Amino acid sequence: xxxxxxxxxxxxxxxxxxxxxxxxxxxxxxxxxxxxxxxxxxxxxxxxxxxxxxxxxxxxxxxxxxxxxxxxxxxxxxxxxxxxxxxxxxxxxxxxxxxxxxxxxxxxxxxxxxxxxxxxxxxxxxxxxxxxxxxxxxxxxxxxxxxxxxxxxxxxxxxxxxxxxxxxxxxxxxxxxxxxxxxxxxxxxxxxxxxxxxxxxxxxxxxxxxxxxxxxxxxxxxxxxxxxxxxxxxxxxxxxxxxxxxxxxxxxxxxxxxxxxxxxxxxxxxxxxxxxxxxxxxxxxxxxxxxxxxxxxxxxxxxxxxxxxxxxxxxxxxxxxxxxxxxxxxxxxxxxxxxxxxxxxxxxxxxxxxxxxxxxxxxxxxxxxxxxxxxxxxxxxxxxxxxxxxxxxxxxxxxxxxxxxxxxxxxxxxxxxx
Numbered sequence: 001x002x003x004x005x006x007x008x009x010x011x012x013x014x015x016x017x018x019x020x021x022x023x024x025x026x027x028x029x030x031x032x033x034x035x036x037x038x039x040x041x042x043x044x045x046x047x048x049x050x051x052x053x054x055x056x057x058x059x060x061x062x063x064x065x066x067x068x069x070x071x072x073x074x075x076x077x078x079x080x081x082x083x084x085x086x087x088x089x090x091x092x093x094x095x096x097x098x099x100x101x102x103x104x105x106x107x108x109x110x111x112x113x114x115x116x117x118x119x120x121x122x123x124x125x126x127x128x129x130x131x132x133x134x135x136x137x138x139x140x141x142x143x144x145x146x147x148x149x150x151x152x153x154x155x156x157x158x159x160x161x162x163x164x165x166x167x168x169x170x171x172x173x174x175x176x177x178x179x180x181x182x183x184x185x186x187x188x189x190x191x192x193x194x195x196x197x198x199x200x201x202x203x204x205x206x207x208x209x210x211x212x213x214x215x216x217x218x219x220x221x222x223x224x225x226x227x228x229x230x231x232x233x234x235x236x237x238x239x240x241x242x243x244x245x246x247x248x249x250x251x252x253x254x255x256x257x258x259x260x261x262x263x264x265x266x267x268x269x270x271x272x273x274x275x276x277x278x279x280x281x282x283x284x285x286x287x288x289x290x291x292x293x294x295x296x297x298x299x300x301x302x303x304x305x306x307x308x309x310x311x312x313x314x315x316x317x318x319x320x321x322x323x324x325x326x327x328x329x330x331x332x333x334x335x336x337x338x339x340x341x342x343x344x345x346x347x348x349x350x351x352x353x354x355x356x357x358x359x360x361x362x363x364x365x366x367x368x369x370x371x372x373x374x375x376x377x378x379x380x381x382x383x384x385x386x387x388x389x390x391x392x393x394x395x396x397x398x399x400x401x402x403x404x405x406x407x408x409x410x411x412x413x414x415x416x417x418x
Contacts, residue, residue, distance in 0.1 A: 048077040048319050048326065051104035053086040053309075060342045061330075067338075068329045077319065079326075086309055090114055102317040103327050107155060108139040108308040109377045111147060112215060120147045121315040125328050136348035139308040139376060148310035149331040152339070153353070154271040154346030155307025156374055157197065158366040159291060161266035162259070163284040174241065174293040174302070181265055182246030189258060189267035192242055192249040192395050195387030196305060196377070197268060200290060201238050203303020204373060205229055209412075211378050216416045218380045223402070223409040231409075233296040235390075235400035241293065242394045249395040256280070274344050274363040287366040289373070306374035308348060386411040 052061055058081045065079045082101050084092055089106035090113050097119055106114065114120050123129075123146040129137050136150035161171065165184060170176045174188075181188050191197050202209065206227050209220045223231040241247055248254065248264070252273055258264025259280035268290065278285050290302035311331050313323040329335060336347035337355065346364045347353045358364055386408045394400065 046077060047080045048103070048322065049080045049082050049101040050326070050330075051082045051084045051089065051101040053084070053105060055083055056343065057081075057105075058083075060339055063338060063342075064330055064335050067334065068326060071329075072325065075322065075326075077322065086110075093119060097316060100314055100316070102314050102319050102323045103311060103330070104314070105151065105309055105311050106148075108310060109379075111140065111310070112142065112378075114312060115142045115147045119312075119315055121313040121320050121324065122147055123149060123313075123324075125149075125324070128328060128331070131333065131350060132348045133350055133353065135306070135371075136308045136310075140310045148312040149327045150308060150310050150348040151331045151336065152309040152345045153348040154364065154367055155309055156304050156367050156370060157200075157268050157270045157290075158304075158363060158370055159266060159268055159288050160255070160273070160277050160363075161286045161288070162281050163286045165265040166286075171288050172291050173299065174291045177266055177291060178241070178244045178246030180246070182244070184265070186246070186265040187248040187258060187263060188246055189248050189250045189255045189264050191251040191254075191268075191391075192238065193388055193391040194251070195379075195384050195391070198238070198387050198391050199377075200268075200302045200304050201234055201293065201295075203375065204301045205234055205295065207231060207234065209379060209383070211380055216380050217414075218383050218412050220383070220409050220412045222412075223405040225402070229296040229298070229300070231405050232400060232402050235394070235405050237293060237295045238391075239394050239398075239400055243397065249391075252276075271344060271346055271361075271363045271367065274361075285362065287362040289366055289369040301373050304370055304374045305377040306371060307377060309345075380416060382414050382416060383412050 050061060052058060061079070061081050069075050084104065086105055086107040089104055090110040093100045093104065094113065094117050097117070100119065128149050129146055132150040133153060136153050137146065140146055140148040140150050159171070161177070165186065166177065166180060170180050177188055199209065202222060207222050207224060209218065209222065211217070212219050221227070221231070222234070225231070242249060248258070252269055255264055255267035255269055255273065256276045258267070259277050274285070274287070290304060292299040292301050311327045313320050313327050317323055331349075333349045333352045336349045336352040339345045340347055340352065340358060344361070344363070346367060347358065352358065390408050
């Protein structure tokens with residue numbers, strides 16, 4: 001597998017994106033192919049639009065804005081927040097470049113396409129690179145050039161659990177956890193229909209998934225018969241997890257509802273869900289790195305995607321000078337600390353990540369433990385639909401065979417031009 005992040009593919013990527021091609025988890029896709037970002041009720045020339053991922057991020061943005069204005073009394077604009085899921089920024093911005101926000105937050109897997117389109121202003125502020133952890137800086141860079149301001153280092157997933165139901169020795173093995181849950185009539189959850197989570201079963205097996213040299217086409221060998229374990233071995237292992245009486249496939253809504261009503265005692269998700277689970281489990285909330293699972297009679301560590309969120313400045317904006325100043329402030333130590341305090345989001349800033357509060361967060365510490373078995377998500381858009389279909393069939397009870405996974409891999413590796 002060869003991964004190439006070269007800007008040589010800019011024209012092709014930009015053209016494909018502007019034609020409406022989409023990537024990311026299908027569950028996170030919007031039905032809109034075109035979106036208006038205007039929220040202005042007055043003179044738009046006096047407003048700077050800033051996108052955030054959810055409505056819950058707006059109070060934090062408002063506080064950051066107040067702090068920024070105190071230190072920059074000559075700031076001439078009113079900040080107008082716009083809500084765009086960080087997973088959808090690429091699709092929505094590149095189908096409406098003229099109406100895109102002046103500054104926008106997005107997930108790291110959006111970076112290549114956004115940089116290739118030319119909409120991202122390169123970051124000239126050296127402190128953005130010096131003040132943040134190396135992995136976050138690399139995730140915000142293309143060919144060694146920084147294209148966005150690192151903001152968080154927590155967009156991965158871990159195992160949450162209710163301490164009442166598990167001993168420490170249970171937490172190292174998914175088999176042990178499912179057996180314990182089943183014995184109590186409870187469930188462990190994970191979304192097997194999501195390609196983002198499905199990767200966890202393959203990442204430490206020697207099987208590969210990544211981008212070819214064109215930066216668009218996938219290179220996947222999840223159907224390998226030569227690797228040990230084979231692709232069919234892994235598929236069969238996932239099938240057995242899906243059919244285990246102590247397991248229930250489901251997303252964050254299933255985990256949250258199950259934690260609340262007591263039917264779910266553990267589940268895989270990210271830092272963003274810690275507040276909801278703390279409300280359900282209180283002091284019994286625990287978090288650890290992902291466990292091992294059984295493949296062809298052996299224990300294999302579950303992997304994960306490590307994700308980072310960042311802030312980009314619209315290079316076509318007439319307000320980009322102030323946009324850069326605001327983006328730098330929005331992602332500095334002070335603002336990242338505030339974001340952790342208010343939203344529980346893990347900072348990428350070195351000093352902020354060393355605070356006692358961050359070190360006391362079970363979810364953040366679990367992510368750090370998982371980091372040695374995680375990797376950046378760098379896959380093409382042809383991956384998501386076949387992965388969703390594959391996971392859905394396994395959840396429905398279909399037993400995998402070689403012909404089926406051969407077909408899935410063929411679809412994943414298909415040309416984006418097809």
